[in-house]
Amino acid sequence: MYKHSLLCLSVCSLVSFSHSLQADPLSSHAIENILIKGRQIDLLGHSSSASEGVIGNAEILDRPLLRTGEILEFIPGMVVTQHSGSGKSNQYFLRGFNLDHGTDFSNFVDGMPVNMRSHGHGQGYTDLNFIIPETISQIDYQKGTYHANSGDFSAAGTARFGLQNTTRNDISLTVGQNAYQRLLAKGSLKTPEGNLLLASELQGYDGPWQDISENTRKVNLLSRYSQRLENGQFALTVMAYDNSWNAADQVPQRAINAGVIDRLGSLDTTLGGESSRYSVSGSWLAETWQANAYVIRSELDLWSNFTYFLSDPVNGDQFEQTDSRLIYGGEVSRHWHQDIGGMAAEYLVGVQTRIDDIDEVGLYNTQARQRFNTVREDAVLQRSIALFNQNTFALTEQWLLHVGARYDVMRARVESNDAANSGKSSDGIFSLKGGLSYQMSANWQTYFNVGQGFHSNDARGTTATRVPQTDEAIEPVDFLVRSTGAELGMRYFDFTTFNASVALWHLDMDSELLYVGDAGTNEPSRASRRYGLEVAAYYWLNNRWSLDTELALTRSRFTEDAPDEGNYIDGSLPMVLSMGLIYKADDAWQTSLRLRHFGKRTLDSFNEQRSASSTVLNGNLKYTWSRWHISLDLLNILNSKASDIEYFYASRLNTEAAEGIEDRHVHPMEPRTLRISATYTF
Structure with missing residues (x-):
């Protein structure tokens, strides 16, 4: 009742708003004027690598999304x-990378970090469900370790989501199969000093599963006030997210083959979770100074069961993971230009700080969501501060030199229910970045980049000396893990019909070690090496039709030998292909098709077990009439029976031998589904 009241209040407020205004783009140090269509932005002379880019809000709205x-x-x-x-x-x-839930790829929304350190479910846990896609102004992304303003979790890359300051006034209702319902209300109001944007999202979904109703109940609220302040742009943003759901986790293939369950069935029907995130953030951007600050309250309760009766043949292997924390921090940077003997120079200097005050991060054995044993329960205070500097020098009209450096310090205090795992730890790491770009002509630019990066390990692993439950002695792990990368790339842009980039990249990691939230302990691994080729091409056939193709090929291996282990990296994905065709004209009709192909993944270190490849085709059709916008999204058009994800490990059904059986565990791709939206603009 409370959630519905919040939504109704927001809808009533939006009804009184003025006519829609153009969305304010997110400002950037490198690009001063951002258009809404990010793929059509000329990055020649502005980007420092071939594998960075901008995604505009119009492109986000063009693509059908399942999640x-x-x-x-x-x-x-x-x-x-x-x-x-x-x-x-x-x-x-x-x-x-199998990034799990976010390790080695950092995400920020309005300057706020999304990745969670020392999280109850996994290091770098990244839940984007609190974002309302229609309120994004743009996404700036960077891949690789070449940018000094990116630190923890950014070895593979970074994405920065900007929020709109003003938006079109809409009320939208979406309904679909499996009881999918979504109500969105958003709009902006011009105030005497600035702009106020409000948005509300309410979503429900039961899912296609045979044995459970997913019963998703999601609420998102957004309020953002912006105005000009002291020759800069100021914004204050309040976000609220609350969600609860039941889960159909991955299941063993043998149970499907034997007819124990359907491919859309479940072996434990009491799984699921509850999650919430509340935040207040402020930002100020002027010609030379930029600052942001944030406070985030995040909570998660998650019930999972991946092995069924392997560890506990009586009560089962279900477990609960909890995480409750307060995060606060911010960033201040200064950006300026200088002429050095006729050579133009650009400087960016800044400081970043973050504190995670985790009052409870725990792991418990449960049965039907009821706790009967505590595996591990901790309180963690984790702090970090970083200084960074990024400089660009125009050596000639064609040559640009990029030089950067950052220094990170991280400290933690762990208070565990087992005194042997309590303690303090700290570490620091210095990272250098460099790049050289050459603009061969008005349409072509080449790049070479090198850089050092890192990711943090879970703070609990840096103080632990005993394995929970077994009391086996273990050695604490390093807090910060080094990564080193390089890239050679090229970009083409002809201003009218074609935008393309190609990159050859290389990345070394000192260790793949991660804290395993499912077990409450550390999973040691070895140093690794990855390299690959990425191609992205966007072609506008005419003013109505556009075509895009993105291809990524990767080779991933451990570089250290280990007894009885192979050198393949579990979960690595060697090939990704994405293609899209869009029709968008000045008339009332618009349509698009999107093909996604994921190649076979290795599931074990010997590459003896590999997942099947998967291909999915999505499409939508939109029609605009006066103030009404009608949209039909058809997801998984070909009704592919492929898996969303596959794993290979041992589990045990209650009728099987005590040692269990090694098997593929799959989570199926959701069947073909139709969703219809009606949007009224006022």
Whole structure:
């Protein structure tokens, strides 16, 4: 009742708003004037690498999305899947990484970090469900370790989401199969001093599953006030997100083959979660100074069961993970230009700080969501501060030199229910970045980049000396893990019909070690090496039709030998292909088709087990009449029976031998589904 009241209040407020205004683009140090169609922005002379880009809000609205997290698939080579309920963070893949739920790819919204350090479910946990896609102004993305303003979790890349200051006034209702319902209300009001934007989203979904109703109940609220202040642009943003859901997790293939369950069935029907995120953030951007600050309250309760009766043949292996924290921090930077003996120079200097005050991060054994044993329970205070500097020098009219550096310090205090795992830890790391670009002509530019990066390990792993439950002695792990990358690229832009880029890249990681939230301990791994080729091409056939193609090929291997282990990296994805065709003219009709193909992934270190490839085709058709906009989204048009994700590990059904069976565990791609939207603009 409370959620419905909040939504109704926002809808009533929006009805009184003025006519729609053009969305204010997110400002950027490198690009001063951003258009709404990001793919048609000329980045020649502005970008420092071939693998960075801008995604405009118009492009986001053109593409049908099954889940909010799929907005990251606008980044060439990025794969977004799901192995659980729709309220949980997605699973991400990029540049040969199984990024799990966000490790090694950092995300920011309005300057606020999304990745969670020392999280109850996984290091770098990234849940994008709190974003309303229609309120995004643009996404600036960078891949690789070449940018000094990107730190923790950014070895594979970084995405920065900007929010609109003004927006079109809409009320939209979407309905679809499997009880999908979404009500969106948004709009902006001109005030005497600035602009006020309000948006509300209410979503419900039962899903296609045979044995459970997903029963997703999601609420998003956004309020943003912006105005000119002291020769700069100021914005104050309040966001609120609340969600609850039941989950159909991955299931063993043998259970499907034996007819124990349907491919859309579940073995444990009491799984799911509850999640919330509330934030206040402020930003100020002037010609030379930029500052932002934020406070975030985040909570998660998650119930999972991946092995069924392998560890506990009596009660089952279901477990609960909790995470409750307050995050606060900010960034201040100064940006200016200087002429040095006739050579133009651009400088960016800044400081970033963040504090995660985690009052509870826990792991518990449960049965039907009822706790009966505490595996681990901790409180963590984790702090970081970073200084960074990025400089660009115009050596000639064609040559640009990019030089950057940053220094990060991280400290943590862990208070565990087991005194042997309590303690303090700290670490620091210095990273250098460099690049050289040459503009061969008005249409061509080449790039060479090198850089160092890092990701943090879970703070609990840096103080732990005993394995929970077994009391086995272990060694604490390093807090910060080095990555080193390089890239050679080229970009073409002809201002009217064609935009393309190609990049050859290389990345070394000192360690793949991660804290495993499912077990409450650390999973050691080895140093690794990845390299690959990425191609992105966008072609406007005429003023109505456009075609795009994105291809990523990757090779991933461990570089250290280990007894009884192969050198393939589990979960690495060697090939990703995405293609889109869009018809968008001045008349009332618009349509698009989007093909996504994910190649076979290795599921074990010997590459003896590989997932099947998957291909999905999505499409939409839109019609505009006066103030009405009608949209039909058809997802998984070919009704592919492929899996969203596959794993290979041991599990046990209650009728099987105590040692369990190694098997593929799959989460199916959702069947073909139709969604219809009606939007009224006022």
